[in-house]
Amino acid sequence: MELKIGDIAPNFRLQNQDGIEVSLKDYVGSFVVLYFYPKDKTKGCTQEACDFRDNMKIISSLGATIIGVSPDSIKSHKSFIEKDSLNFTLLSDSNKEVLESYNAWGLKKLYGKEYYGVLRSTYIISPSGKIEYIWKNVKVNGHAQEVMDKLKELSK
Numbered sequence: 001m002e003l004k005i006g007d008i009a010p011n012f013r014l015q016n017q018d019g020i021e022v023s024l025k026d027y028v029g030s031f032v033v034l035y036f037y038p039k040d041k042t043k044g045c046t047q048e049a050c051d052f053r054d055n056m057k058i059i060s061s062l063g064a065t066i067i068g069v070s071p072d073s074i075k076s077h078k079s080f081i082e083k084d085s086l087n088f089t090l091l092s093d094s095n096k097e098v099l100e101s102y103n104a105w106g107l108k109k110l111y112g113k114e115y116y117g118v119l120r121s122t123y124i125i126s127p128s129g130k131i132e133y134i135w136k137n138v139k140v141n142g143h144a145q146e147v148m149d150k151l152k153e154l155s156k
Contacts, residue, residue, distance in 0.1 A: 002103060010024075014093055016074070027065055032064065032065050033065070035121070035122040036119070036120065037068055040076045048138075048140045048143060070092075073092055074092045104121045105119065
C-alpha cells in the first residue's frame with residue numbers, strides 16, 4: 001500500500017550499528033528524518049550520509065533525529081559510521097520488511113537490466129508519528145538542504 005502524507009508511519013523494530021534494537025516509537029515527541037539508501041560506503045550514499053552529518057547541528061536544533069536504513073549488515077553499518085564519522089543511527093533491514101513497508105524496495109533499471117533494490121527515499125515523521133513529508137527517487141545533491149528547509153517550515 002502506498003503511504004501518503006498524513007498517514008501514521010509504520011512502526012518498526014530493527015537493530016542499529018551496535019546491535020541494539022531501535023523502534024520508531026522510541027522517537028515519539030520529536031521529528032524523525034527516516035531515509036532509505038542502497039549501500040554503505042558507495043559514492044552517492046556516502047555523500048548523502050556526510051551531508052546529513054555536516055548539518056546535524058541545524059537538524060537537531062529543529063527538533064529532528066536522522067535515521068538511515070539499508071539492507072546492509074550491522075557490521076557494515078558500524079564500519080561506515082567509523083570511516084565517515086557519522087553522528088546518527090543506521091539500522092539494518094536485511095530482510096527488507098521495513099523497506100517494503102515504506103515502499104522503498106522495488107524494481108529498478110540500470111543499463112537496460114531490471115532488478116530489485118532500494119528506492120532512495122526520505123520520510124519526515126512528526127512528533128505524533130504521522131508522515132509529514134515524502135521524497136521519492138531522491139537526488140543526493142542538495143537533499144540535506146531540502147530536508148532542513150522542510151523541517152524549518154514544519155517546525156514553525
